[in-house]
Amino acid sequence: MALHRLVPRLPRQVWLVLGGDAVSALGSGLTLPFLLVYLHQVQGIELAVAGPILSTIAVMGLVGNPLGGLLTDRFGPRWPATAGLVVAAAGTAGMIVVQSAWQGFLAAAVYGLGVAITEPSFQTILGTSVPAERRSQVFAARHAVFNVGLGAGSLLAAFTVSFSEPRTFVVIYLLDAGTFIAFAVLLGLTADTRAEAPDTPAPASTPAAGGGYREVLSDRVLLRICVCVAAVFACGYAQHYSAYPVFATQVGGLDASELQLTFVANTLTVVLAQLLVLRLLAGRRRSRGFALSAGLMAAAWAAVPVAALLGGGTAGATGFVVVMTVFAVGETLMSPTVPALVNDLASDSTRGRYNGAYTLAGTLGQVVGPAMAGVALAGGHGAAFFVVLALVLGLVTVEMLRLERRLPPPVNLVSAPRARSSSG
Known part of the structure; x- marks a missing residue:
């Protein structure tokens, strides 16, 4: 294409x-x-x-x-x-x-x-x-x-x-x-x-007479989405730079250059796959894109203990490259679904606070996630910790599939992208 x-x-x-x-x-x-x-x-x-x-x-x-x-x-x-x-x-x-x-x-x-x-x-x-x-x-x-x-x-x-x-x-x-x-x-x-x-x-660039967050927090659909977002950030994104590198090097046997290679694979996958994923999502439900995003992150973390069993060297490094590639595809599914969903649920006078609640949920996950990783890894429970992370992300998948019947179809649909013309 x-x-x-x-x-x-x-x-x-x-x-x-x-x-x-x-x-x-x-x-x-x-x-x-x-x-x-x-x-x-x-x-x-x-x-x-x-x-x-x-x-x-x-x-x-x-x-x-x-x-x-x-x-x-x-x-x-x-x-x-x-x-x-x-x-x-x-x-x-x-x-x-x-x-x-x-x-x-x-x-x-x-x-x-x-x-x-x-x-x-x-x-x-x-x-x-x-x-x-x-x-x-x-x-x-x-x-x-x-x-x-x-x-x-x-x-x-x-x-x-x-x-x-x-x-x-x-x-x-x-x-x-x-x-x-x-x-x-x-x-x-x-x-x-x-x-x-x-x-x-x-x-929304025109000043609005918005009040506090009480009106926003009365939206139960938004709250359920924010709980899922907090879980994905705590058990997914936050572990990307906390539990994963520690476990991959100390237990998986990767050296610094091999670890960096897995991060490069993650970044390249995001950059190369993001727009293709957007095309593949066209005409499909945003809630299912988010559910699949959490599911792929769950699969990636479930594979971490397996990759560690391969030991150091080429086999182990390859296993962890696959882990970070799968995780990256999960990232590309979240970016075109959740922020757009939150903005479509908001009214013009509450859009800033809806985005504030959404970004706060991600921040909570980023604060809690590394603390969980520190406790688990310090206790020598790294492999079990990644299994638990995968289970929580699996629950997010189930919750988003349950929530989609509460979402109006116009809000929950990814429209087909129109390609750029040569004039921009």
């Missing part, structure tokens, strides 16, 4: 905004993989303290996600998103001058708050940038280009960072801050992303 037929036909302004998001992701790819070792090896902060500093970024989402959703409904999405990016830039730039634990906690808190405020606002910008039937396309495109940026940043960092030269860390943190500022300027100056989509629903 020709590539141009897979790329969704989105307005030029939307592709510009997605490009800014990719540049911001490049900056994050430069710094986040090295944050823990930077704090410990370069700045001399003990690991017992550096770990909680890193966790502070996720914890701030518990405040920033609902705040970002509330500000979006009050003032429209562009200015909270822009302000959040500026705050995040201040936080990542602050890492340059960290010399003590309290400074590390402060910089991480500022960075985490900024990112957390931005996310529900940006989800709302994307959700209102196209007509409702094309929301799956824009969220799928976002996931693909974001991973391109993240992967490019990680690759660039590999050629830039040297632990023997602390100034290289100054460079990457300044670059990261610069990407946030560049994206903030782009959002502030870019014309309304609804300009080329006149059939988009009522403008």
Whole structure:
């Protein structure tokens, strides 16, 4: 199938905004993989303290996600998103001058708050940038280009960072801050992303007289979706960078290069498969896409103990590459289904808070997941832990299949993507 037929036909302004998001992701790819070792090896902060500093970024989402959703409904999405990016830039730039634990906690808190405020606002910008039937396309495109940026940043960092030269860390943190500022300027100056989509629903960029979260939390369908999202993030995404690398190296026998190879396989699969998966989902129910996403993640984690039995070397590395490839396909099924579903369930006056609730559910999972992994792995229960993770993700699959009869068909359907024309 020709590539141009897979790329969704989105307005030029939307592709510009997605490009800014990719540049911001490049900056994050430069710094986040090295944050823990930077704090410990370069700045001399003990690991017992550096770990909680890193966790502070996720914890701030518990405040920033609902705040970002509330500000979006009050003032429209562009200015909270822009302000959040500026705050995040201040936080990542602050890492340059960290010399003590309290400074590390402060910089991480500022960075985490900024990112957390931005996310529900940006989800709302994307959700209102196209007509409702094309929301799956824009969220799928976002996931693909974001991973391109993240992967490019990680690759660039590999050629830039040297632990023997602390100034290289100054460079990457300044670059990261610069990407946030560049994206903030782009959002502030870019014309309304609804300009080329006149059939988009009522403008969410117009300030709404939204109240608190009581109205949003009375939506039981949304709450059930958020519980499933929290479970997928806690048992799926959070384990991707917590339990999985520890188990794969300590029990599975992978060395550092083999472990990196599995992560490369994951990223490449996401980038190459995302738009194809969007095409295959056309005309199908979003709830079933989410259910299959959780099911594939469950299959991946169930296969982890099996891959570990293969031992180190080529056989073991191949087994773990398969694990991360299957997990990546599960990721590509979630991105065009759940965010679009949440935005379609929302009204124009509650869309920011709906996105705030959705992103908060993911944040809760990211906070809880690594803590669960630490307890299980410290107790020597790694293989059993991955089996439990698979069982929980299997329950999410069942719950989403049960929930789909509560979802109106127009809300639950992935529309066929229209390919981009040569003019954009």
